[in-house]
Amino acid sequence: MTPPDPTALRGKLDPFYAAIGSVLIGQRRLTDRLLMALLTDGHVLLEGVPGLAKTLAVRTVAAALHLQFSRVQFTPDLLPADVIGTQIYNPRTGEFGVKRGPVFANVVLADEINRAPAKVQSALLEAMQERQVTIGDATFPLPRPFFVLATQNPIEQEGTYPLPEAQVDRFMLKVLIDYPTKDDELAILDRMGGVDAGTGIAPALGPADLAELRAAVDAAFVDPKVKGYIVDVVRATRVPADYQLDLAGLIQCGASPRATVALVRAGKAHAFLAGRGYVTPEDVKAVAPDVLRHRVMLSYEAEAEELRADAIVKRVLDGLPVP
DSSP states (O other), X not given: OOOOOHHHHHGGGHHHHHHHHXXXXXXXXXXXXXXXXXXXXXXXXXXXXXXXXXXXXXXXHHHTBTSOEEEEEOOTTOOTHHHHEEEEEETTTTEEEEEEOTTSSSEEXXXXXXXXXXXXXXXXXXXXXXXXXXXXXEEEXXXXXXXXXXXXXXXXXXXXXXXXXXXHTTOSEEEEOOOOOHHHHHHHHHHHOSTTOOOOOOOOBOHHHHHHHHHXXXXXXXXXXXXXXXXXXXXXXXXXXXXXXXXXXXXXXXXXXHHHHHHHHHHHHHHHHXXXXXXXXXXXXXXXXXXXXXXXXXXXXXHHTTOOHHHHHXXXXXXXXXX
């Protein structure tokens, strides 16, 4: 069987990028990260202050796909049943029926996910990991493909709740969104300054296209030396002393094995978006911050020094030899 040609298949994404670019301005890196998750069956957590088009980005990506889209606005009074569904008693038949919640969709936007308490956030745990939902005594499979794209404001903002560690770990990528450049903001002003600024786009990718692209990503070659490098990167967040890294007392908990799997998948997707069928250490280094920043828990000492997880990940990447 002839392996898929990544260069030829990469061209199928051009209409998708064009559709996204007709709405979003200056967000190519964000679009790449969302695509990487879509192509590797992962979930994405977007973080940024209000007004940076996080919700618009997810809605635009969903509109560019021939997939069922659902949005859940997380609020402090939201209940788990409002997300996954519930049982409803039918007085005519004397039986309980199931009303499915908005999680039964291909692309689920969990908007401002950290506005709801932990019991509601945790309602997504089974759905994100096992692609199924349990309501009462019955378990229901979710549509495939299934992606959760969540947005949140920084945890320092008033009225927010930290996400449980178990749920954070289920996000393949955590992408930080910063303010646009001056030129980008001028372009945003020109495009969106009108009262009737439109955001409608035509779908550019369907389920069959997505399946073909995902097969090409899965087929990307990863050299054993690169695999060893990926394992070393993740293990260095757990036992930095074994790699002669001066991070003593700064890391409370390192990344889980789920991060190792996410790192190799993200590396494959990054290589595919570059038109290559093989993964290099540079692919790994490019995606490592997005894969690891939410999985490395800092100690009180690191927080006292005002260090962020990105700084720890950078030290790890700079300190490890590249194969």
